[in-house]
Amino acid sequence: IPPVEGDFYHLGDEALKDEDRALQLKVRAFLEKEVKPIVNKYWLKAAFPFELIPKIAELNICGLTYQGYGCMGKSNLMEGMLAMEMARIDTSISTFFGVQSGLAMGSIYLLGSEAQKQEWLPDMQQMKIIGAFGLTEPEVGSGVAGGLTTTAKRNGSKWILNGQKKWIGNATFSDVTIIWARDVDDNQVKGFLVRKGTTGFAVEKMQDKMALRIVQNGLITLTNCEVDEEDRLQNANSFKDTAKVLKMTRAGVAWQAVGCARGAYESALSYTTTRKQFGRPIASYQLIQNHLVEMLSNLTAMQTLCFRLSQLQDQGLLTDAHASLAKVFCSMRTRDVVSRAREVMGGNGILLEYDVARFVADAEAIYSYEGTKEINTLIVGRAITGFSAFV
Numbered sequence: 001i002p003p004v005e006g007d008f009y010h011l012g013d014e015a016l017k018d019e020d021r022a023l024q025l026k027v028r029a030f031l032e033k034e035v036k037p038i039v040n041k042y043w044l045k046a047a048f049p050f051e052l053i054p055k056i057a058e059l060n061i062c063g064l065t066y067q068g069y070g071c072m073g074k075s076n077l078m079e080g081m082l083a084m085e086m087a088r089i090d091t092s093i094s095t096f097f098g099v100q101s102g103l104a105m106g107s108i109y110l111l112g113s114e115a116q117k118q119e120w121l122p123d124m125q126q127m128k129i130i131g132a133f134g135l136t137e138p139e140v141g142s143g144v145a146g147g148l149t150t151t152a153k154r155n156g157s158k159w160i161l162n163g164q165k166k167w168i169g170n171a172t173f174s175d176v177t178i179i180w181a182r183d184v185d186d187n188q189v190k191g192f193l194v195r196k197g198t199t200g201f202a203v204e205k206m207q208d209k210m211a212l213r214i215v216q217n218g219l220i221t222l223t224n225c226e227v228d229e230e231d232r233l234q235n236a237n238s239f240k241d242t243a244k245v246l247k248m249t250r251a252g253v254a255w256q257a258v259g260c261a262r263g264a265y266e267s268a269l270s271y272t273t274t275r276k277q278f279g280r281p282i283a284s285y286q287l288i289q290n291h292l293v294e295m296l297s298n299l300t301a302m303q304t305l306c307f308r309l310s311q312l313q314d315q316g317l318l319t320d321a322h323a324s325l326a327k328v329f330c331s332m333r334t335r336d337v338v339s340r341a342r343e344v345m346g347g348n349g350i351l352l353e354y355d356v357a358r359f360v361a362d363a364e365a366i367y368s369y370e371g372t373k374e375i376n377t378l379i380v381g382r383a384i385t386g387f388s389a390f391v
């Protein structure tokens, strides 16, 4: 286990109970041993390391905060710290896990009936069933709240879905995909559990992404896709319900940004203390130290902010605006940290084998998904002024 250079204010050391700290270190050791050595190879091939799924499942951390269904019922702080640990090694693996544990399981946990929770959550917790979350469309990204064009039409005990979904993480291999569609009769957004192999559900892998290349994003086409009423998320009645899931997962994305920044900072610190120019380690030069301290300041500010964010979440006080502020701040600061990390590594900063190039690319995806900077800014702006500036 490497030293924790990126935890300057000892948040990990002091905040967690002994058993939680032990879990954090166990996850970190797993990531160092099993994930770090293989990620660059998979990232380059834009392939997913399926062999990791049973190994991650063994950690028993999926759906960490949920009560029951085999989940551990741990704090949001613990979950946030584990999101950071994952992204510190690889943001793609952390995203794969976030889609499974947060977006997909979270939709069922927050909005499913008891029967739906019983059917899906225990197997998803053990990662025997992999989930995806289909909200964004080719023509509708930021404007999903009012603009979804995918339709759902009730026909007796069935629903007929038509439309397209773009960017859907895990969708190329998911066993169940949550599709958000507008009910043509009452104009409200509803969620549907679409099972793998359903007629009229087709997925195409999105090619040539320049960030999060390990994550398998799918373009989904729904053509008269039939779903039973029993597979409609029973407590998802409008986009306000979808937003409950996003509030929870946006907090996780803020932690993920911290992890990405921390991975880059720690790589840069280690590199600059060993790399010599003009006969001395480059870390001994003032201009390099300035970069390192700027990185650490940003990283520490992000960590402290997320720490408080998770406390609010654990106290049941988290608002959409709280989550959005953290997501905006952390994804912006992470961009700054990774670019400084790349800078202090000179030419090696653009070589994949030194890891930082991957963090630089992946920070761009964090910056845009789960609400862009502008959209999360407008959510906070609306909360503090009372004026909605979306349109």
Ligand code: FAD
Pocket: 099, 133, 134, 135, 136, 139, 140, 141, 142, 143, 166, 167, 168, 169, 170, 211, 212, 217, 365, 368, 369, 370, 371, 372, 373, 374, 375, 389, 390, 391
């Ligand atoms: P657009 O909405 O077209 O925005 C383009 C630009 O316009 C942005 O800068 C935006 O901020 C700005 N803009 C838009 N409206 C306004 C406004 N009112 N005022 C000011 N500026 C505005 N989606 C899923 O459903 N499931 C997933 O699993 C998933 N995974 C993803 C993984 C990756 C790697 C990426 C990149 C995306 C993923 N997404 C997923 C989609 C993601 O949530 C969207 O990309 C995001 O919401 C932005 O939508 P868009 O890309 O269509 O951009």
